[in-house]
Amino acid sequence: MGVALGTAAVLPAVEALLIFLGLGMGLAAPFVLLCASPVLLKRLPRPGPWMEKLRQFLAFPLYATVIWLLWVLGRILGESGWLIGALLLLAVTFTLWLGYNFSRIGRIIAWILMLTFLVIGYSTLTPKEKTFSKVAAGWQEYDRSLLDQALEEGRPVFIDYTAAWCITCQVNKKLVLDTPEVQRLFHKNKVLLLRADWTRQDPEITEALAALGRNSVPVYAWYPAGSREPQLLPQILQESIIADLFNEKRKGK
Known part of the structure; x- marks a missing residue:
């Protein structure tokens, strides 16, 4: 759905x-099917205490999402980001509790406090200046001049267009790109590794993505040695995909 929405934004x-019509039809299809088929409708589990347990269980993925978003906030604002975000959540939760447990005047006060805390x-959470996230060992921050220089020298380049809020990006980093095996491959073949962090939608990186015909991440651009035309790799990476880049190079020789 994320890819479809990203594509719709530029069409x-x-x-x-x-x-959007296709997405709506897909989401509505199960309900239409159940309404059109009484037999299937009867096979649904009957209401009961299990519904309350399911409702409570589904809260845990939401808790995990909040933790992840606080981590993203920390990447954007620095070390104090997660603390400010957690305090804001505490304040909002307190005002909801206040409004639920007290009289009408208490609810009015709660709403005033809620709006005040949100403002x-x-x-507080709006960054006053640009902050930079740390780049893992072996990588350099994306810089167009570094890319141009490497291409001029005929050096291979691998660009990781990523963002802190992109789960696929983080999984690919942990399982593939930042592993010792893949890093040794890059180092052995003298590849320039550039990491383009699009967490705050940097205009320079947005322009670079647009030049590749993309408007979302992850995007992995591979420039073979001596080539100025990038090859775009799949969004889900495997170690074998990276190894094949250099196997093809040796086969070409």
Whole structure:
């Protein structure tokens, strides 16, 4: 769905509406099918205490999402980001509790406090200046001049277009790109490794993505030695995919 929505953002109005229409039909299809088939409807589990247990269980993925978003906030704002975000969540939760447990006046006070906390939180969480995330060993921050220089020298280049909020990006880093085996492959073949962090949608990186015909991450651009045309790799990486880049190079020789 993320890829479809990203594509719809850059398509003409008619094509974009068709994508949203297809998504809506897909989401509605199970309900239409159940309504059209009484037999299937009867096979649904009956209401009971299990529904409350399921509702409580589904809260845990939401807790995990909050933890992940606080981590992303820390990547954007620095070490204090997660603390500010957690305090804001505590304040909002307290005002909800206040409004639920007290009279009408208490609810009015709770809403006033809620709006006050949100305004203060928004002004506090808005970065006043650009912050840079740490780049893992072996990688360099994306810089167009570094890319141009490497291409001029005929050196191979691998660009990782990533973002802190992109789960696929983080999985690919941990399982493939930042592993010792893959790093040894890159080092052995003298590959320039550039990491383009799009967490805050940097305009330079946005322009680079647009030049590749992309408007979302992850994107993995591979420039073989002596080539100025990038090869775009799959969004789900495997170690064998990286190894094949250099196997093809040796076969070509």
